[in-house]
Amino acid sequence: MTEQKLExxxxxxxxxxxxxxxxxxxxxxxxxxxxxxxxxxGSNFTKxxxxxxxSALGIWGAENIKRIQKEYMEQQPHHIPLLxxxxxxxxxxxxxxxxxxxxxxxxxxxxxACAEVAAKEAAVSGVHVTFAPMSDLVRDAxxxxxxxxxxxxxxxxxxxxxxxxxxxxxxxxxxxxxxxACVKHFAGYxxxxxxxxxxxxxxxxxxxxxxxxxxxxxGIQAGSELVMTSFNTLNGIPSSGNQWLMRKVLREEMGxxxxxISDWAAIEEMIAHGFCEDGAEATLKAMEAGVDIxxxxxxxxxxxxxxxxxxxxxxxLVDEAxxxxxxxxxxxxxxxxxxxxxxxxxxxxxxxxxEHRELARKAVRESLVLLKNDAVDGNSLLPLxxxxxxxxxxxxxxxxxxxSSWAITGISQDAITIREAVTERIMEGDIKAKDHFFYSGSRxxxxxxxxxxxxxxxxxxxxxxxxxxxxxxxxxxxxxASRGELTIPEPxxxxxxxxxxxxxxxxxxxxxxxxxxxxEVSELSxxxxxxxxxxxxxxxxxxxxxxxxxxPSGKLPMSFPYCTGQTPIYYNGYATGRPQQGKDDPNxxxxxxxxxxxxxxxxxxxxxxxxxxxxxxVQLSRECFRQGSGESIKxxxxxxxxxxxxxxxxxxxxxxxxxxxxxxxxxELKGFKKVTLNPGETCRIEFEITEDMLCFYTNRGTFxxxxxxxxxxxxxxxxxxxxxxxxxx
Ligand code: BGC
Numbered sequence: 001m002t003e004q005k006l007e008x009x010x011x012x013x014x015x016x017x018x019x020x021x022x023x024x025x026x027x028x029x030x031x032x033x034x035x036x037x038x039x040x041x042g043s044n045f046t047k048x049x050x051x052x053x054x055s056a057l058g059i060w061g062a063e064n065i066k067r068i069q070k071e072y073m074e075q076q077p078h079h080i081p082l083l084x085x086x087x088x089x090x091x092x093x094x095x096x097x098x099x100x101x102x103x104x105x106x107x108x109x110x111x112x113a114c115a116e117v118a119a120k121e122a123a124v125s126g127v128h129v130t131f132a133p134m135s136d137l138v139r140d141a142x143x144x145x146x147x148x149x150x151x152x153x154x155x156x157x158x159x160x161x162x163x164x165x166x167x168x169x170x171x172x173x174x175x176x177x178x179x180x181a182c183v184k185h186f187a188g189y190x191x192x193x194x195x196x197x198x199x200x201x202x203x204x205x206x207x208x209x210x211x212x213x214x215x216x217x218x219g220i221q222a223g224s225e226l227v228m229t230s231f232n233t234l235n236g237i238p239s240s241g242n243q244w245l246m247r248k249v250l251r252e253e254m255g256x257x258x259x260x261i262s263d264w265a266a267i268e269e270m271i272a273h274g275f276c277e278d279g280a281e282a283t284l285k286a287m288e289a290g291v292d293i294x295x296x297x298x299x300x301x302x303x304x305x306x307x308x309x310x311x312x313x314x315x316x317l318v319d320e321a322x323x324x325x326x327x328x329x330x331x332x333x334x335x336x337x338x339x340x341x342x343x344x345x346x347x348x349x350x351x352x353x354x355e356h357r358e359l360a361r362k363a364v365r366e367s368l369v370l371l372k373n374d375a376v377d378g379n380s381l382l383p384l385x386x387x388x389x390x391x392x393x394x395x396x397x398x399x400x401x402x403x404s405s406w407a408i409t410g411i412s413q414d415a416i417t418i419r420e421a422v423t424e425r426i427m428e429g430d431i432k433a434k435d436h437f438f439y440s441g442s443r444x445x446x447x448x449x450x451x452x453x454x455x456x457x458x459x460x461x462x463x464x465x466x467x468x469x470x471x472x473x474x475x476x477x478x479x480x481a482s483r484g485e486l487t488i489p490e491p492x493x494x495x496x497x498x499x500x501x502x503x504x505x506x507x508x509x510x511x512x513x514x515x516x517x518x519x520e521v522s523e524l525s526x527x528x529x530x531x532x533x534x535x536x537x538x539x540x541x542x543x544x545x546x547x548x549x550x551x552p553s554g555k556l557p558m559s560f561p562y563c564t565g566q567t568p569i570y571y572n573g574y575a576t577g578r579p580q581q582g583k584d585d586p587n588x589x590x591x592x593x594x595x596x597x598x599x600x601x602x603x604x605x606x607x608x609x610x611x612x613x614x615x616x617x618v619q620l621s622r623e624c625f626r627q628g629s630g631e632s633i634k635x636x637x638x639x640x641x642x643x644x645x646x647x648x649x650x651x652x653x654x655x656x657x658x659x660x661x662x663x664x665x666x667x668e669l670k671g672f673k674k675v676t677l678n679p680g681e682t683c684r685i686e687f688e689i690t691e692d693m694l695c696f697y698t699n700r701g702t703f704x705x706x707x708x709x710x711x712x713x714x715x716x717x718x719x720x721x722x723x724x725x726x727x728x729x
Contacts, residue, residue, distance in 0.1 A: 001330050001335050003327075006323065006326050006327060006330060007323075009078060009080070009326060010319060010322055010323055010326065012078060013078060013322070015305055015308060015309070015315070015318070016052070016305055017052065017077070017078065018318050018319070018322045019300060019301065019304045019305045019308075019318060020049075020052035020053050020054055020301065021054035021080070021321075021322045021325050021326070022054065022292060022293055022294060022300050022304065022318070022321055022322065022325070023049065023052075023053040023054060023055075023293070023294055023298070023300050023301045024053065024054070024055040024056065024057055024085070024261070024293050024294065024295045024296060025045055025049060025050060025053045025055075025056050025057075025296065026038075026056070026057060026058055026296045027056055027057060027058030027059035028058070029045050029049070029050050029056070030050065030056055030059060030068045031059055031064060031068070034058045034059045035058040035059075035086075035087075035408045035409075037057075037058060037087055037264065037408065037479075038264035038265060038296060044297075044298055045298060045301075049298065049301055051072070051075045053082075053301070054080070054082065054083060054293075054325060055082060055083035055084070055085060055129075055293060055325075056068070056082055056083070056084055056085070057084075057085045057086060057131075057295065057296065058086060058087075059084055059086070059126075060084075060086055060092075060122065060125045060126060060127055060409060061125055061126060061347075062124065062125055062126045062339070062342040062343050062344045062346075062347050063344055064126070065084055065125070065126030065127075065339065065342050066126065066339050066342055068082065069081060069082055069084075069126075069338050069339060069342075073338060079335075080326070080329065080335075081329060081334040081335065081338035082338075083128050083129060083325070083328070083329055083332075083334070084126060084127050084128050084129070085127070085128065085129040085130070085131060085182075085261075086122065086127045086129070086130060086131070086408075086409070087130065087131045087132065087406060087408055088118050088119070088122045088127065088130035088131075088132060088179070088409065089130075089131075089132050089134070089148060089404075089406040089407065090102070090114070090118070090132075090404065090406065090407060090535065091114065091117070091118045091121075091360070091407060091410060091535060091536070092118050092121035092122040092125065092127075092351070092409050092410075093121050093351045093352050093409055093410060093411065093414070093536075094117060094118075094121060094351070094352050094356040094357060094359075094360050094414075094535075094536050095360065095402075095403045095407045095410040095414075095415075095535035095536040096114040096117075096118070096359075096360050096363045096364075096535050096536075097363050097364055097367040097532055097533070097534050097535050097538075098147045098148070098404040098406070098513060098532055098533040098534075098535070099133070099134065099147065099148050099149060099150050099160075100146055100147050100148070100149060100150060100151060100513070100514070100532065100557060100558065101367035101532035101533065101534065101554075102114065102150060102160065102363065102367060103149070103150030103151040103156060103157075103160060103557030103558075104366075104367045104368075104369050104530075104532070104554040104555060104556060104557050104607070105363065105366040105367050105553075105554060106156070106554075106555055106557075106650045106672050106674060107366055107674060108159045108160055108162070108163035109163065110362070110363055110366060111150075111160050111163045111164050111167065112163040112164065112166055112167035113167065113359055114167065114359065114360075114363055115132075115133075115163070115164040115165075115166075115167025115168045115181075116167040116168070116170070116177075117356045117359055118130070118167075118168070119167065119168045119169075119170075119177060119178050119179045120177040120350055121350060121351045121352075121356070122179050122409075123176070123177050123178060123179050123340065123341040123342075124177070124341050124342065124343050124346040124347050124350050124351065125342065125347055125351070125409075126339060126340070126341075126342030127179055127342075128179060128180060128332050128334070128340055129179055129180040129181075129182060129225070129226060129328075130168055130179050130180070130181060130182065131182045131184060131228060132164065132168070132181060132182065132184075133150075133160070133161050133164040133165065133181065133183060133184075133219065134148040134149055134184050134185065135149075135157060135161040135183050135184070135215035135216050135218070135219050136148075136149050136184070136185060136188070136189045136190030136191075136212075136215075136230075137149070137152065137153075137154055137157060137190050137191070137211055137212050137215060138151065138152060138190040138191075138558065139152050139190075139191065139558075139567075139568040139569070139570045140191070140192075140194075140195040140567050140568035141195070141486055141514045141515040141516075141558065141560075141561065141567055141568075142194065142195025142196070142482050142483055142484065142486065142564065142567055143190065143192060143195040143196075143197065143482055143514075144197060144476070144477045144478050144479065144480065144481025144482050144483065144513065144514070145189075145190070145197075145477075145478065145479055145481075146190070146477070146513070146514045146515070146558060147404050147406070147477045147478060147513035147514055147532075147533065148404075148406055148478070149190055150557055151556075151557030151558045151604075152557065152558045152559065152570040152571070152572075152604060153557065153570075153571075153572065153604065153668075153669050154210075154211050154212070154214040154215055155214075155668070155669045155670060155671075156557060156669060156672075157214070157215035157218075158214050158215045158217070158218035159218070160215075161183065161215045161216070161218045161219040161222070162218040162219060162221065162222040163222075164181065164219075165181045165183070165219050165222035165223060165224045166222050166223075168180070168181040169181050169222075169223060169224070169225065172331070173225060173331050173332055174331055174332055174333040176341055177341060180224075180225035180226060180328060180331075180332060181219070181224045181225060181226065182224065182225070182226035182227065182228050182261065183216050183219035183220060183224040183226070183227050183228070184227065184228035184230070184263070185228050185229065185230035185231065185239075185263055186216055186227050186228065186229055186230055186239060186245070186246075186250060186260075187208065187212060187213065187216065187230060187234060187239060187245060187249075187250075188201045188203050188208060188212050188230065188232065188234050188239075189201070189230035189231065189232055189239075190212075191203055191212070192232060192482075195482050195483075195567065195568070196482050197479070197480050197481070197482045198231050198232065198480075199232070200232065200233055201230075201232040201233065201234050201235075202235055203234065203235065206662065206697055208234075209697050209703075210696060210697050211572075213249070213254070216254070217254050220250075220254050220255065220256045221255075224258065225258045225259065225328055225331065226258050226259045226260070226261055226328070227250065227256055227258065227259075227260050227261075228260075228261050228262070228263055229246070229260065229261070229262045229263055229266055229291060230263060230266070231263050231264075231266050231269065233273055233275070237275065238266070238269070238270045238273045238275050239266070240262045240263070240266040240267050240269075240270060240285075240286050240289065240291050241267075241270050241275055241276065241282070241285035241286055241288075241289050242289055243285075243288050243289045243290075245289070246260060246289040246290050246291065247289065247290050251290065257324075258324065258328065259292045259293060259324045259325055259328050260290055260291050260292050260293070260324075261291070261292065261293040261295055262286065262291050262293065262294055262295045263295060264295050264296055265295065265296055265297045266295070267282050267283070267286040267291060267294050267295075267297060267299050267300070268282060268297040268299050270282045270285060270286070279299045279302060279303050280303045280307060280312075282299055282303075283299055283300060283303040283304055283307060283313070284307065284312065284313060286299075286300075287304070287313050287317045287318070287321070288317070290317075290320075290321070291321075292321040292324050292325060293321075293325065304318065352414060352536075357536065357537055358537075360535055360536050360537040360541075361537035361540050361541045361544070362541075363535075363537075363541070364531075364534045364535065364537050364538055364540070364541025364542065364544075365541045365544050365545055365550040365552075366553060366554060367532060367534065367541075367554050368529055368530065368531050368532075368534075368541070368542065368545050368552050368554050369529070369530040369552065369554035369555065369556055369606075369607040370382065370527075370528075370529055370545075370552040370554070370607060370608040370609065370610075371510075371518070371522065371528040371529065371530055371560075371602055371606075371607070371608070372522055372525065372526070372527055372528040372608070373526075373527045373528075373608055373610070374526050374527070376504075376505075376526060380526070380527065381465055381505060381506075381507050381526050381527045382507060382527045382529070382546065382548075382610065383545075383546060383547055383548025383610055384431075384467075384507075384546050384547055384548070385464075386430060386431050386432040386433065386547070387432050387433050388433055388463075388464040388465060389433050389435035389436065389437075389462075389463040389464050390422075390433070390435075390436050390437075390463055390464065390465055390466070390467055391436075391437045391439070391456060391459050391460045391463045391465075391466045391467070391499075392418060392419065392422065392436065392437065392438045392439070392466075392467050392469065393438075393439040393440075393453070393456045393460070393466055393467070393468055393469070393495065393499060394439075394440065394441075394468045394469035394470045394492065394495060394496075394509075395440055395441065395469070395470065395492065396418060396440075396469035396470065396471060396509065396511050397417065397418050397419050397438050397439065397440040397469050398417050398418075398419055398438070398440035399412075399417060399440070400412040400413060400414075400415040400416070400417055401415075401473075401474055402415050402511070402533060402534050402535055402536070402538035402539070403415075403474065403533060403535055403536070404474060404477065404478055404513055404533040405474050405475055405477065405478030405479070405481070405513075406478050406479075407535070410535070410536065414536050415535070415536050415537070415538060415539065416539050416540065417539055418469055418509075418539045418542065418543075419438045419440070420539065421539035421540050421542070421543040422436055422438075422543065424540070424543075425543055425547065430547055430549070431547070435463065437456070437459045437463065439452050439453060439455065439456035439459070440452075441453050441456075441495075453495050453498065456495075456499070457498050457499060457501070457502045458502075460499055460502040460503045461502045461503060463503075464505065465503060465505035465506065465507065466499045466502075466503055466505065466506050466507070467507045467508075467509065467546070468495070468496050468499055468506055468507070468508045468509070468525070469508075469509045469511065470488050470492040470493075470495070470496060470508065470509070470510065470511070470521075471488060471492075471509075471510050471511030471512045471516075471531075472488065472489075472511065472512045472513055472514070472516070473489075474513075474533065476513065477512070477513020477514050477533070478513060481513075483514075484564070485517075485564055486514070486515065486516045486517045486561065486563075486564045486567070487516065487517055487564075488510070488512075488516060488521065493520065493521075496508065496520075496521065496524055496525075497524065500524040500525075504526070505526060506524060506525045506526055506527075507525065507526065507527040507528075507529070507546075508521050508524070508525040508527070508528050508529070509529050509531050509542065510528060510529070510530050510531065511531055511532070511533065511534075512530070512532060512533075513532070513533055514558075515556075515558050515559065515560040515561060516560070517560075517561060517562070517563045517564055517601070518560060518601060518602075519562065519563065519601060522601065529542075529545065529546070529552070530554075530556075530560075548610060548645070551609055551610045551611060551645055551646060551647040551648065552607065552608070552609060552610065553607070553609060553647065553648035553649065553650065553674070554607050555605050555606060555607040555650050555652075555716075555717070556602055556603065556604055556605060556606050556607060557604070558570075558604065559571060559600035559602070559603050559604050560600055560601050560602040560603075561600050561601065562596055562597055562599065562600055562601045563596055565593070565596060566593075566596065566598075566600065569600050570604065571603055571604040571605070571666075571667070571718040572604075572665040572666065572667060572668050572669070572718075573665060573666060574663045574664070574665060574666065575663070575666050576591040578590045578591050579591060580592045580598055583597060603717060603718045603719050604669075604717075604718040605650075605652050605669070605716070605717040605718040605719075606717040606718070606719065607650075607717070609643075609647045609648070609649065610643070610645050610647060611641055611642070611643030611644065611645050611646070611647035611679065612641075612642045612643045613639055613640065613641055613642065613643075613647070613649045613677070613716060614639070614640045614642045615637050615638075615639050615651070615714065615715060615716065615720075615722055616637050616638040616639075616640075617637070617722065617724070618635055618636070618637050618712060618713070618714045618722060618723065618724040619635070619636045619637070619724075620633050620634070620635055620636075620712075620724060620726055621633055621634035621635075621636075622726075623725075623726050623727065624726060624727040624728070624729050625689075625691075625726075625728060625729070626728075626729055627691065627705065627707055627728055627729065628691070630691075631691075632688050632689055632690045632691075633688075633689040633726055634686055634687070634688055634689070635653065635686070635687045635688075635689055635712055635714060635724075636684055636685065636686050637651070637684070637685055637714045637722070638682055638683070638684050638685075639651060639675060639677065639682065639683055639684075639685055640677070640680075640681070640682040641677035641678060641679055641680065641681050641682075642680075643679060644679050645679060646676065646677065646678045646679065647676070647677065648674060648675065648676040648677075649674070649675055649677070649716055650672055650673070650674050650716065651672060651673045651674075651675065651685050651714060651715070651716065652669060652671075652672045652713075652714070652715060652716065652717070652718070652720070653669070653670050653671035653672065653687045653712070653713070653714055654667040654668060654669055654670065654712070654713040654714075654715075654718065654720070655667065655668055655670045655689070655693065655694070655710055655711070655712050655713075656668070656710060656711040657694060657696070657706070657708065657710055658708060658709045658710065658711060659708055659709070660696070660698070660706050660708065661698045661699040661700070661706060662696070662697070662698060662699050664696060667711070667713065667718065669718070670687075670689075670693050671687045671693075673685050673687070685714070687714070689712065689726065691705045691728065692705075694706075694710065694728060705728055706728070707727075707728050707729060708727065708728060709725055709726075709727050710725065710726055710727070710728065711723050711724075711725055712724055712725070712726060
């Protein structure tokens with residue numbers, strides 16, 4: 001439909017019809033078994049609401065959606081189709097590693113491919129919009145939703161967000177197999193005070209702009225059709241009623257032209273926040289802020305029409321919101337094809353097909369992070385020796401539950417267990433020893449050491465090593481899953497301690513939705529592999545890495561704290577006036593803790609490999625460049641695989657602006673490159689340093705680079721000391 005026809009359609013709508021375009025109902029209104037991802041059950045909606053609301057969330061399945069759409073459109077005087085939205089976060093039915101694990105791949109192309117597959121599966125199932133990606137910067141692992149972010153770095157998050165948006169939407173959302181993306185949660189939702197879910201967010205405008213906004217901006221630049229407001233107050237104002245944030249920053253400065261949807265009941269919650277007296281005031285403030293869709297409450301449905309009629313809200317505000325929604329429906333091609341790609345036959349063909357599973361397995365392999373792999377007498381436990389007898393023990397040995405709590409359309413039965421993956425490898429001949437023992441003790445989370453684990457401890461002594469599979473349960477991370485202690489549940493730690501008493505040779509696989517305090521795990525294990533919530537092909541991907549069929553290359557996208565007391569902790573903070581000079585600094589009055597180190601246990605960008613890489617000193621094409629000249633500097637390093645097996649390394653470029661009108665982080669990621677090298681092979685990697693990369697929000701309120709000296713590092717973690725200097729003159 002042309003823009004002119006859409007305008008005409010808008011003119012033809014009654015005020016009531018227009019208002020209902022702005023109302024989104026929970027799927028439960030249409031179908032009893034729809035997903036309920038928030039706190040309302042939909043019982044407050046009337047038949048009229050259901051026949052008129054412009055969008056629905058939480059429903060999928062081509063047959064369902066087509067039926068609902070058909071019935072709905074028959075009742076629509078203007079035949080405007082219903083828009084179906086759903087949380088497709090890290091896969092639809094083929095579940096990929098959770099987003100934080102995808103961050104660990106440092107491979108935006110991989111995430112793009114995963115989003116493409118997720119979009120295709122969702123689209124054939126009738127879905128039009130996904131509520132992803134979550135672009136919130138996260139620095140505090142106590143917050144349960146860190147699993148849904150790609151981590152603590154705005155550069156990495158920006159790359160990942162853009163890739164995911166492109167993967168979901170392709171060139172045009174109307175294409176076959178595409179869904180519209182929704183960048184969320186605008187803004188600052190990832191910074192709740194003390195990591196407690198839905199809590200207050202206080203960010204200076206400088207910090208907001210410098211660190212928190214870039215990833216949302218990247219998603220908008222990549223063309224995200226929607227943005228979602230956040231639940232939180234930002235500096236005292238709930239986002240869904242924050243005119244400055246939504247009209248000035250999001251629309252005017254960031255150039256967002258698409259549909260702004262509230263988070264689940266976030267408009268109504270402005271009353272609980274103490275920002276609005278009642279539903280009418282919440283309606284007014286949200287409309288003034290330009291929030292186009294009220295997700296799952298009847299606030300707009302109950303107030304908006306009347307308030308426009310009374311002249312309390314300008315009808316032009318309603319019109320602009322409706323137009324944005326009609327444009328989205330039009331871009332998706334729904335006026336011509338109201339079911340879009342929803343197709344029962346395609347569902348059988350496409351969903352969970354072989355290629356999708358293969359991609360999921362590849363993504364798992366790339367996302368695992370080898371945290372420790374000590375060589376004892378010259379040998380390390382990983383990769384596993386196919387001839388060795390192994391005791392596999394812990395609750396994750398037998399579980400198919402490898403999806404995060406956000407994989408609402410995933411089915412655990414699609415995954416195989418670690419035990420089954422080991423058995424597969426024995427059948428395929430990759431594992432030669434037949435003596436493998438499995439103990440999972442399914443009730444361990446509630447019950448402590450079970451009889452079965454006593455047996456495991458006895459068996460361990462007769463085998464060559466133990467692989468202990470422990471971690472957080474799926475429901476310990478995700479929404480409404482903040483934790484005050486970042487620990488592995490005590491019964492599982494008891495198991496690990498008991499196993500360690502029986503053998504010194506312990507490999508621990510950590511399943512988790514967030515960074516945990518792994519001090520003790522690390523002390524008790526010769527090798528530690530972080531496997532996150534790996535999804536449908538989790539077990540096979542893990543075995544690929546354990547057996548050395550894939551050499552691990554994942555890097556931490558978030559610092560793993562030494563202990564919970566360090567949180568929030570991130571690599572790119574500012575220097576203090578009294579920095580600690582080494583861990584034994586005799587000066588009492590320096591910036592440190594009395595009882596714990598300043599450094600995290602495992603830093604951002606860290607991750608080991610089964611091989612070693614030598615990274616040469618950094619060389620520059622020139623030592624200075626002129627401001628405003630368009631010139632750049634090339635930074636090079638040679639990377640050599642000095643080990644005996646092929647491997648992949650992530651080379652990371654960090655920069656520090658030594659002195660500026662506002663202090664700059666001690667280092668910031670500005671680029672990364674992933675290279676795969678055979679043993680003995682060398683390659684030259686090159687980064688181009690441009691003035692754009694040095695820009696920041698100055699004390700003059702401008703976004704620009706300032707002249708002066710910079711430190712530049714190229715290395716394989718945020719701890720690298722491989723540095724040189726250059727000057728902007
Ligand atoms: C979450 C959103 C999600 C929405 C719809 C909310 O509780 O914060 O991220 O998209 O529910 O399921």
